[in-house]
Amino acid sequence: AQTVTQSQPEMSVQEAETVTLSCTYDTSESDYYLFWYKQPPSRQMILVIRQEAYKQQNATENRFSVNFQKAAKSFSLKISDSQLGDAAMYFCAYRSAVGGGADGLTFGKGTHLIIQP
Amino acid sequence: NAGVTQTPKFRILKIGQSMTLQCAQDMNHNYMYWYRQDPGMGLKLIYYSVGAGITDKGEVPNGYNVSRSTTEDFPLRLELAAPSQTSVYFCASSYGLAGGGPYNEQFFGPGTRLTVL
Numbered sequence A: 001a002q003t004v005t006q007s008q009p010e011m012s013v014q015e016a017e018t019v020t021l022s023c024t025y026d027t028s029e030s031d032y033y034l035f036w037y038k039q040p041p042s043r044q045m046i047l048v049i050r051q052e053a054y055k056q057q058n059a060t061e062n063r064f065s066v067n068f069q070k071a072a073k074s075f076s077l078k079i080s081d082s083q084l085g086d087a088a089m090y091f092c093a094y095r096s097a098v099g100g101g102a103d104g105l106t107f108g109k110g111t112h113l114i115i116q117p
Numbered sequence B: 001n002a003g004v005t006q007t008p009k010f011r012i013l014k015i016g017q018s019m020t021l022q023c024a025q026d027m028n029h030n031y032m033y034w035y036r037q038d039p040g041m042g043l044k045l046i047y048y049s050v051g052a053g054i055t056d057k058g059e060v061p062n063g064y065n066v067s068r069s070t071t072e073d074f075p076l077r078l079e080l081a082a083p084s085q086t087s088v089y090f091c092a093s094s095y096g097l098a099g100g101g102p103y104n105e106q107f108f109g110p111g112t113r114l115t116v117l
Helices: none
Strands: A003-005 A010-014 A019-021 A024-026 A032-039 A046-052 A064-069 A074-079 A088-096 A111-116 B004-007 B010-013 B019-025 B031-037 B043-051 B054-057 B064-066 B076-078 B087-094 B112-116
Touching (some): A003 A088, A010 A019, A019 A111, A024 A074, A032 A064, A032 A074, A046 A064, A046 A074, A074 A088, B004 B087, B019 B031, B019 B087, B019 B112, B043 B064
Parallel strands (some): A010 A111, B010 B112
Antiparallel strands (some): A003 A024, A019 A074, A032 A046, A032 A088, A064 A074, A088 A111, B004 B019, B019 B076, B031 B043, B031 B087, B043 B054, B064 B076, B087 B112
16 A cells, blocks of 8 residues: 655745645555645645656646655655745645546645745 | 535534435546545545446445445445544545546545534
């Protein structure tokens, strides 16, 4: 079974600064997908960014980018120019490439991101 | 297009009572999922379904039952509610192998907060 570990229960950053959230995972599979989800106080799960294991290029979505290190099984999220609206829980998630992900996502415990004005 | 809808939003149950959490999606997705999120934790998969009439257990299925009689609906049944089932429940859906693209993104409902006293 796969596991996802987020070692930072809480992170704090000044508005407009850059912050990096860590995620490591354990798997014996060679093809898989990785995701970062944002969960604001509304509880809604919002997909932030995604990465396929076979793609060497790191994914980027506006102010959000990842550092994907397949050999190290590491998938960190960098948020540039932090904004107050970025304050939320952030979850790293893993999905097998087998069967189109029928057996769901495996989530880490999350990192609570605080933005200091 | 309402996406994934869940009812109710909140519910308090007494120990031993039963209830059904409703989930519906209007995106013609084949795959559907139920997750639970305990305080300070990530989401854990309870059950999933790859199509009408097909369901399977996830990581934490004990105390729950599901059915999938239509593509749109995927209700979760709690029998003999216990305090350990106090959690936030999320329903999600995705296309599956056909039509979802390589990432086959999961779309989440707004969640149901359940308290068992």
